[in-house]
Amino acid sequence: MSEELVVRRISNGTVIDHIPSGRALKVLRILGITGEEGYMVSMVMNVYSKKLGKKDIVKVEGRELSSEEVNKIALVAPTATINIVRDYEVVEKRKVELPDRIEGILRCVNPKCVTNAPREAVHPSFRVISRKPLKLVCEYCGEYLTEEEVIAQLAGT
Amino acid sequence: MSFRGKDVLSILDFTRNDLERLFRIASSKFEGDELKGKVVALAFFEPSTRTRLSFETATLRLGGGYIGFDAIQGTSIAKGETFSDTIRMLDAYADVIVVRHGLEGAAKLAAELAKAPVINAGDGSKRHPTQAMIDLYTVWREKKGIDNLVYGVLGDLRYGRASSSFLRALNLYSPKKVYLIAPKSLRPKEELLDTLKIPWEFSNLEEVLPELDVLYVTRIQKERFPDPAEYERVKGSYRIDAALLKNAKEDMIILHPLPRVDEIALDVDSTPHALYFKQAAYGVPIRMALLREVVP
Ligand SMILES: [Zn+2]
Numbered sequence: 001m002s003e004e005l006v007v008r009r010i011s012n013g014t015v016i017d018h019i020p021s022g023r024a025l026k027v028l029r030i031l032g033i034t035g036e037e038g039y040m041v042s043m044v045m046n047v048y049s050k051k052l053g054k055k056d057i058v059k060v061e062g063r064e065l066s067s068e069e070v071n072k073i074a075l076v077a078p079t080a081t082i083n084i085v086r087d088y089e090v091v092e093k094r095k096v097e098l099p100d101r102i103e104g105i106l107r108c109v110n111p112k113c114v115t116n117a118p119r120e121a122v123h124p125s126f127r128v129i130s131r132k133p134l135k136l137v138c139e140y141c142g143e144y145l146t147e148e149e150v151i152a153q154l155a156g157t
Numbered sequence: 158m159s160f161r162g163k164d165v166l167s168i169l170d171f172t173r174n175d176l177e178r179l180f181r182i183a184s185s186k187f188e189g190d191e192l193k194g195k196v197v198a199l200a201f202f203e204p205s206t207r208t209r210l211s212f213e214t215a216t217l218r219l220g221g222g223y224i225g226f227d228a229i230q231g232t233s234i235a236k237g238e239t240f241s242d243t244i245r246m247l248d249a250y251a252d253v254i255v256v257r258h259g260l261e262g263a264a265k266l267a268a269e270l271a272k273a274p275v276i277n278a279g280d281g282s283k284r285h286p287t288q289a290m291i292d293l294y295t296v297w298r299e300k301k302g303i304d305n306l307v308y309g310v311l312g313d314l315r316y317g318r319a320s321s322s323f324l325r326a327l328n329l330y331s332p333k334k335v336y337l338i339a340p341k342s343l344r345p346k347e348e349l350l351d352t353l354k355i356p357w358e359f360s361n362l363e364e365v366l367p368e369l370d371v372l373y374v375t376r377i378q379k380e381r382f383p384d385p386a387e388y389e390r391v392k393g394s395y396r397i398d399a400a401l402l403k404n405a406k407e408d409m410i411i412l413h414p415l416p417r418v419d420e421i422a423l424d425v426d427s428t429p430h431a432l433y434f435k436q437a438a439y440g441v442p443i444r445m446a447l448l449r450e451v452v453p
Contacts (some may be wrong), residue, residue, distance in 0.1 A: 113261050114258075114260040114263045119239065137348070140261065
């Protein structure tokens with residue numbers, strides 16, 4: 001069955017393709033999309049993919065993603081591709097790319113880290129020290145953040 | 158390289174050339190009034206008599222003045238002022254800010270907020286760069302160099318910031334071997350082990366004692382344990398006494414950042430191995446040299 005048959009084309013918005021299978025819901029959570037915003041959202045999980053074997057796809061009608069949002073997606077879906085659609089045409093194709101530094105998206109897991117102190121003028125920031133498996137290090141306290149911890153935080157699971 | 162205006166956050170911000178320049182200044186018995194008219198802020202959000210007094214002494218010996226507070230009680234922090242606001246306030250008054258804090262990364266945050274240089278006087282459980290400078294300086298003076306020696310680092314290598322700072326500092330040198338000696342639950346975290354570029358291995362004291370040139374001992378600090386039951390399990394798990402030291406090299410030196418509790422018996426003090434009081438005394442010239450170099 002072709003992808004076209006399971007998810008219809010959109011006129012304007014964003015198609016997030018090549019999401020590792022099973023992670024589409026996490027991508028939606030990261031984007032803060034609950035369905036209550038009123039966008040038309042369609043999603044398929046575990047469809048056949050030449051590249052990945054199986055993949056998920058998310059289509060959001062009426063919303064173009066910012067690059068900060070794209071970076072967040074890279075944390076749970078490093079293989080994802082972003083297609084911006086206007087008037088049924090793909091006007092922009094981007095691969096998500098994990099930056100060397102992640103700022104303000106994740107929390108440090110160390111309770112004694114200054115970034116976890118309430119009311120202080122500080123945003124957590126991390127350096128990426130390994131991409132596969134994902135491993136980040138807090139720039140303030142030096143604690144590691146593992147892939148599981150990142151996914152748990154971003155998806156709230 | 159000049160340290161003028163530079164933040165001192167981690168021992169790894171320095172090269173060995175930087176450090177040895179400091180060591181030469183510290184050992185030159187210099188006196189001076191380089192800090193005349195300057196104000197050093199001592200922001201001790203966590204109590205530490207020793208470190209604070211040695212920074213005060215270093216400031217006074219260079220003709221400077223200081224302001225500050227010790228621990229949180231009796232200050233506006235107790236009234237709910239944030240760390241960030243306190244640092245911004247001190248930045249308006251002082252030429253350099255010395256920070257001691259229980260949270261990790263507090264000194265880095267202070268450095269981001271303040272225009273004045275910030276010296277980390279210990280934050281959280283990993284970084285205590287001026288202590289590491291003193292420790293290295295002691296070895297440099299007493300053993301005539303830091304390379305090619307066999308080190309034993311004994312104690313709480315997980316929550317103790319002096320021992321982790323010392324281990325990081327050894328990264329700048331080429332020790333022959335570094336033995337990490339700690340109860341299993343107090344072994345260093347992966348985060349620290351990953352950064353060690355020196356030949357290290359876990360061992361136990363009895364086995365390696367005859368090989369050691371330097372034995373670095375730290376106290377097990379109850380207040381750093383997330384779980385008090387864990388502290389109860391490991392407290393008192395090591396103790397150095399004069400009888401044990403019969404197996405040590407004659408010129409092996411014992412360092413300890415002090416205060417000690419019972420990990421070094423009093424009968425060790427009168428042996429030639431005991432260097433920890435001298436090490437504490439070196440705190441003043443090292444901090445003098447550092448303040449002289451850093452203060453704009
Ligand atoms: Zn942290």
